[in-house]
Amino acid sequence: MRGLFEKDIRLVLQKKAFLFLIMIIAVALSFSMDDSFAVSYVTMIGMVLAITTLSYDEYDNGMPFLMTLPVSRKGYAAEKQIFSYLILTGCWILGMLLQLGCFAIQDKMPEPLAFIESSLLYLGIFVILLAILIPLELHFGMEKSRIAMFVLFGACFAIGMLGTKIGEFLHIDLTPLIQTVQSTPAAVLAAIGAGIVLFFVVISSLITGAVMKKKEF
Amino acid sequence: MIRLKELTKVYKDFDLNISMEIRPGSVCGLIGKNGAGKSTTIKAILGLIRPTSGSIEVLGKDPKDFTAKDREAIGACLADSGFSRLLRLEDVVCILKKLYKDFDEAQFRKLCKEQGLPADKKLGDYSTGMKAKLRVLTAICHKAKLLILDEPTAGLDVMARTDILDMLRAYMAEDEERSMLISSHISSDLEGLCDEIYMIGDGRLLLHEDTDVLLGSYGIIKLSREDYEKVDKSYLVSAKKQPYGYDCLTNEKQFYMENYPSAAIENSDIDSIILLMLGGEKVAAGEEVKR
Numbered sequence: 001m002r003g004l005f006e007k008d009i010r011l012v013l014q015k016k017a018f019l020f021l022i023m024i025i026a027v028a029l030s031f032s033m034d035d036s037f038a039v040s041y042v043t044m045i046g047m048v049l050a051i052t053t054l055s056y057d058e059y060d061n062g063m064p065f066l067m068t069l070p071v072s073r074k075g076y077a078a079e080k081q082i083f084s085y086l087i088l089t090g091c092w093i094l095g096m097l098l099q100l101g102c103f104a105i106q107d108k109m110p111e112p113l114a115f116i117e118s119s120l121l122y123l124g125i126f127v128i129l130l131a132i133l134i135p136l137e138l139h140f141g142m143e144k145s146r147i148a149m150f151v152l153f154g155a156c157f158a159i160g161m162l163g164t165k166i167g168e169f170l171h172i173d174l175t176p177l178i179q180t181v182q183s184t185p186a187a188v189l190a191a192i193g194a195g196i197v198l199f200f201v202v203i204s205s206l207i208t209g210a211v212m213k214k215k216e217f
Numbered sequence: 218m219i220r221l222k223e224l225t226k227v228y229k230d231f232d233l234n235i236s237m238e239i240r241p242g243s244v245c246g247l248i249g250k251n252g253a254g255k256s257t258t259i260k261a262i263l264g265l266i267r268p269t270s271g272s273i274e275v276l277g278k279d280p281k282d283f284t285a286k287d288r289e290a291i292g293a294c295l296a297d298s299g300f301s302r303l304l305r306l307e308d309v310v311c312i313l314k315k316l317y318k319d320f321d322e323a324q325f326r327k328l329c330k331e332q333g334l335p336a337d338k339k340l341g342d343y344s345t346g347m348k349a350k351l352r353v354l355t356a357i358c359h360k361a362k363l364l365i366l367d368e369p370t371a372g373l374d375v376m377a378r379t380d381i382l383d384m385l386r387a388y389m390a391e392d393e394e395r396s397m398l399i400s401s402h403i404s405s406d407l408e409g410l411c412d413e414i415y416m417i418g419d420g421r422l423l424l425h426e427d428t429d430v431l432l433g434s435y436g437i438i439k440l441s442r443e444d445y446e447k448v449d450k451s452y453l454v455s456a457k458k459q460p461y462g463y464d465c466l467t468n469e470k471q472f473y474m475e476n477y478p479s480a481a482i483e484n485s486d487i488d489s490i491i492l493l494m495l496g497g498e499k500v501a502a503g504e505e506v507k508r
Binding site: 056063065070072217 | 260263264265266267283285286288289293295297298299300301302304308311312313315316317365
C-alpha cells in the first residue's frame with residue numbers, strides 16, 4: 001500500500017501549480033465572499049484532487065497494470081479511501097488556515113466556536129460527497145461515473161421535492177422538528193453529524209471493496 | 218509455476234477454452250494471431266479477469282487469492298498498460314522501491330541508462346519503444362520468480378525488439394529456477410527465446426510443442442493432388458489447398474524425406490506453421506495435434 005500512496009502523492013504533486021492558483025483565488029475571493037468561503041472552496045478542491053487520482057489510474061488503461069503490482073484488490077480499495085480522506089482533510093486544514101489568514105489581514109477574527117462549527121460542517125459534507133463519488137468512479141469509470149453522479153443527485157433532488165409535496169399534501173408541519181433541532185445542544189448535533197458521516201464512510205468502503213472484488217480489468 | 222485446467226472464459230462474441238502447464242525454469246511462448254485469446258489467457262493467469270469455469274494455479278495459488286506479497290514473486294508486463302503518463306522515471310523508481318522488497322534500484326537505474334530512458338521526461342512523452350522497455354524493466358527489476366509478459370515487443374522496430382529480448386535472456390540466465398510466459402504474434406521473437414510454444418487460435422489450443430521439435434521435426438510438404446491422395450497421412454497435421462495441389466504440415470519431416478525423396482519438403486518456421494494450422498484443415502489420418 002505504501003507504493004500506492006507514493007504514486008498518488010506524486011500524481012497530486014503534479015498539480016502543484018494548480019493548487020497554488022487555487023490558494024490565490026481562495027484568498028482573493030475570501031475578502032468579498034462569506035466567512036467560510038476559503039474553507040469550502042479549498043476543501044472542494046481537495047475532493048476533486050482525490051477523485052482525480054482515481055481518474056489517473058484509469059486513464060490510458062492503467063488499472064490492469066496497477067493490479068499486477070504487489071497490491072491486493074482490497075488493499076487498493078482501502079488505499080483509495082484513506083488517501084482520499086487524507087487529501088480532503090489536508091485541504092480542509094489548508095482552507096481553514098487561509099481563511100484565518102484572511103480574517104487576520106482584515107482584522108475581523110470570527111467567534112472561534114462558530115468558525116469551527118461551520119468548518120466541520122463543510123468537512124462533513126465533502127466527506128459524504130467523496131464517500132459517494134469513490135465507489136461511483138471505481139464502478140462506472142471516468143466518463144460514466146459523471147452521468148451516474150448526475151442521475152444520483154437528480155434522484156435525491158426529485159425524492160426531496162416529492163417528499164416536500166407529499167408533506168404539503170398531507171399537511172405535515174415540520175416546525176416542531178426544526179424547533180427540536182434548534183434546541184438540541186451543539187455537542188449532540190455534532191455527534192449525530194459525525195455518526196451520519198461515519199455511516200457514509202463505512203458504507204462507501206464496503207461498496208468500494210465489493211466493487212474492486214468483482215471488477216475485471 | 219502455472220497450471221490452467223480447462224480454463225474457460227465466455228464473452229458475448231468470444232470464448233476461451235484452454236489448458237496449459239508451465240514448469241519451473243521453462244520459457245513458454247504463447248503465440249497466435251490477433252484476437253486468438255493470448256491476452257485473455259494472460260489476464261486470467263494474472264487474476265485480472267475471473268474465469269467462467271476451470272481452474273488456475275499460479276505459484277501454487279489461485280490468482281484470486283493472491284496477496285500483495287504473492288504478487289511480489291511475479292513480474293508482469295501488459296501490452297497497453299503501465300504507469301501514469303504524468304510520472305517521470307524518478308517517480309517510478311520511488312514507487313517501485315516502496316512496492317517491492319527486493320527492488321534492485323542500482324540495476325534498474327543502470328538498465329534504464331543503458332536503454333536510453335530519459336530521467337527528465339514525463340512517461341507520456343516517451344516513444345513507443347521507450348515505454349515498452351520501461352514496462353519490461355519494471356517486470357524484471359525485483360527478482361521475480363515468474364515473468365508474465367503480454368506482447369512486450371508489439372509495435373516496435375527490430376532494434377528495440379532485440380534490446381528487449383536480450384534483456385529477457387539475460388534475466389532468465391541469472392537464475393535457472395525462473396520461468397517466463399511470453400505472448401507475441403511475432404513468431405521470430407519467440408523462436409530464439411522459448412523452450413516450448415503454445416499456439417492458440419479462436420480461443421482454443423492448437424498446438425503445444427518444444428520449440429526445437431517445432432523447428433526441427435515439423436516441415437511443409439508441397440504435393441500435387443494425385444500425390445496427396447497417395448501419400449501416407451499418418452504424420453500430416455494439417456493441409457491447405459493450393460492451386461498446384463496441397464501444402465501439408467508434418468510433424469515428422471524425416472519420415473517423408475526418407476520415404477518420399479522426390480517430394481518438395483521445406484523447413485517450417487513458426488509463421489508457416491501458424492498459417493497451415495489456422496488456414497488449413499486437420500488431416501483425418503494425422504496424429505493428434507496435441508503432444
